[in-house]
Amino acid sequence: MIQATAHQQLAEHDVSWLAIRQPAVMRLLERELTTDDNDAFAAGLELACRVLGGRTPVGDMRLDHHALSTGMAAVRAGKCDRAMVRSIRDQIAELNVVLMPHEADAVATVIAAVIWAVLDMSVRELDDTLVA
Secondary structure, eight states: OOOOOHHHHHHHHHHHHHHHHOHHHHHHHHHHHOOSSOHHHHHHHHHHHHHHTSSSOOTTOOOOHHHHHHHHHHHHTTOSOHHHHHHHHHHHHHSSSOOOHHHHHHHHHHHHHHHHHHHHHHHHHHHHHHHO
């Protein structure tokens, strides 16, 4: 019997958590990054887990289709911070997967949209708290 390493168990937990808590993100990853070899999807899944789980999970925030569509539109319109895009691309380059340039672009776009959606929803929640 093969024992799963602690790293594998953590990764499986992260993916399960993402699927349960952020189904709209999973659908976005599937829609935008699914290919024949699914390397881009795997890279997107890894980075989405880092963004949404990681050391500072987004807690009870659930990203919905509308928030993610708004994020995708903003990213595609060039409204992203260049330093954030460089950071995402650096993280893609560090992954243990080889992506074609168009796949790396797609992963960067999707992850930037997820980050945009998190920030946008956080600002809206903060505004609601300050007004209340």
